[in-house]
Structure formats: structure tokens, C-alpha cells
Amino acid sequence: MSHHRWVASSADSPIPPFAVLGGQDSDGAPIYVGRSYHEGDTLPAKVVPNKHCAYVSWGGREIVKSEFEVLVGENYRFVNCPTHTIPVDAVRAGNTVDGEPLYIGRCSFEGSETVGKIHPTHRCLYIPYGGEEHRMDCYEVLISDPVHIWVPGSLHNVPPNAVIAGHDSDKSPIFVARAFHDGENLPAKFVPNIGSVYVSYGGKDLFKDEFEVLVGDGYTWVGGTHSGDNIPIGAVSTGWTHNGEKVYVGRGYHHGSTTPGKVHPREYCIYIPYGGKEVKLKDYEMLVKRN
Structure with a gap:
């Protein structure tokens, strides 16, 4: 994780330059790639500037976060993950309290393209949406794709x-x-x-x-x-x-x-x-x- 740059942010902070775009909300608002801490886990987060917060999925719920970090940089892209095998250049956002690595994924859901957490051992993506945590079996994974x-x-x-x-x-x-x-x-x-x-x-x-x-x-x-x-x-x-x-x-x-x-x-x-x-x-x- 050390070669990725995460910038500390909060509910009222502007999105930092070169923030990585993750997708868009169901109302068309941009969603950025972030991460936040919850109950000992470092979790991928969807950062929604229009709503002045970030969201993580945990324990079956969508949880609002006012303190979070935003991934910044260039040469990132999402690729399909049909076999649930994590690519070597996948972006690791953090880990569970038990030490399992968590990666950044996204999928289409209810008119949105939403960022969430990939649990490799669960072979799925969890996304926060509408107050709940949703399990998705078809998803993309964020990779670092350097051009230099x-x-x-x-x-x-x-x-x-x-x-x-x-x-x-x-x-x-x-x-x-x-x-x-x-x-x-x-x-x-x-x-x-x-x-x-x-x-x-x-x-x-x-x-x-x-x-x-x-x-x-x-x-x-x-x-x-x-x-x-x-x-x-x-x-x-x-x-x-x-x-x-x-x-x-x-x-x-x-x-x-x-x-x-x-x-x-x-x-x-x-x-x-x-x-x-x-x-x-x-x-x-x-x-x-x-x-």
C-alpha cells in the first residue's frame, strides 16, 4: 500500500487535486475512491462530495464517515474481475481487524456506479448503498497501471x-x-x-x-x-x-x-x-x- 498516496480529508474539505474518480451516484454526482477506519478495520470508502461525507459498508450496514482519506494520483483504472482472482497490481486500501487485505472494487447498482470493498476470501464485493451493505458477485477491481x-x-x-x-x-x-x-x-x-x-x-x-x-x-x-x-x-x-x-x-x-x-x-x-x-x-x- 505504501506506494499509493492517500490524502486526509473530512466532510467539509474540498476534493484534493488528482483525486481518483470511482464512479457516479444515482443522481449523477461524482464518487471518488477513499478509505476510512471502522471498528479496527481499514475499509475502502465511497467519497461523495455532494453529500459532504464518505460511506463504508460494514456489518450489513452503510455507515457514514466524516473523517476519511482520498486516493490521489494518476494511471489508475478499473478492470473486470470475473474469476474473483485479485490482480497483482490491484490497489489495496487496508485490511480487516483479523489481517485480511481489502481491495477497492466497484459495480453498477440502482443507477449508480458505486465503490466498495472486495473481500478476497468471500469472493465478492460489498458496496454501501441506501443504508445497507449489498453483496455483489459481478464487479470490477481498481488497479495501478503505470505508464512510465x-x-x-x-x-x-x-x-x-x-x-x-x-x-x-x-x-x-x-x-x-x-x-x-x-x-x-x-x-x-x-x-x-x-x-x-x-x-x-x-x-x-x-x-x-x-x-x-x-x-x-x-x-x-x-x-x-x-x-x-x-x-x-x-x-x-x-x-x-x-x-x-x-x-x-x-x-x-x-x-x-x-x-x-x-x-x-x-x-x-x-x-x-x-x-x-x-x-x-x-x-x-x-x-x-x-x-
């Missing part, structure tokens, strides 16, 4: 089909990478010719010997103004800051090099690691993947 492939890196070796970001001031190729620092997954510049990987953080460029390299086809760099909500479709993200801001991969030109770094949309800039410092640039491009 990041492979573990080695300082002097470039994996096949690695995505190139640009060139250093000495014309050495630089590749797109990512690395963790202080709990954040940050865009990084990987220069295999000199065996270096750097991220920018806290005003400095920081060396990393554990990192991942982006590989694959269909990537391109897009210029223009990409700030606030003006993010191009297919923009590549490495994760979130501690403040909940999504960080994207970009590149900027500085002192003869085209260097990848982290784009902060709220700050209208990119930060790149260069010369021992974190350099802030207003002109940059963003990495996107075209389908």
Missing part, C-alpha cells in the same frame, strides 16, 4: 532505451532519473560519463548513488508557460513534496548545459542541480509522454 518505467540505475551504465534530457557543458549526455531525498522522490540528472547523479534540494545539488532511470519511447519536451493548473497532458511526475505539491520533470538551459530538474508549478519555475547549487530558472521545458 523507472529501472534501478548504475552510475556508469546506461540502461537500454533510457530517456535523454540533454547535454552537459562538455557535451556529455545527461539522462532523466529520479532519486529519494528527505522523503521526497525528486527528478535527477544522470551523467554516466562521470558517474554522477544529482538532485536539487534546499539550495544545493546533492549527489545520489541510489537512483532510477526513466526508459521508454514516446517522450518529448514541451516549452511554454507551465504553471499553476496549466500542466500539459502527459506530463511526467516523480511524486509530491511534503506540502502536497506535485513535482514534474523539466529541463532548463544554464551555462552551456541542458539540465533536467524539478518543476514546481506553484512557483512558476524549475530548479536544476548545477555547480554545487540549486539553480532557479524561469524558462524551461516539461517532459511529457505522448500516447
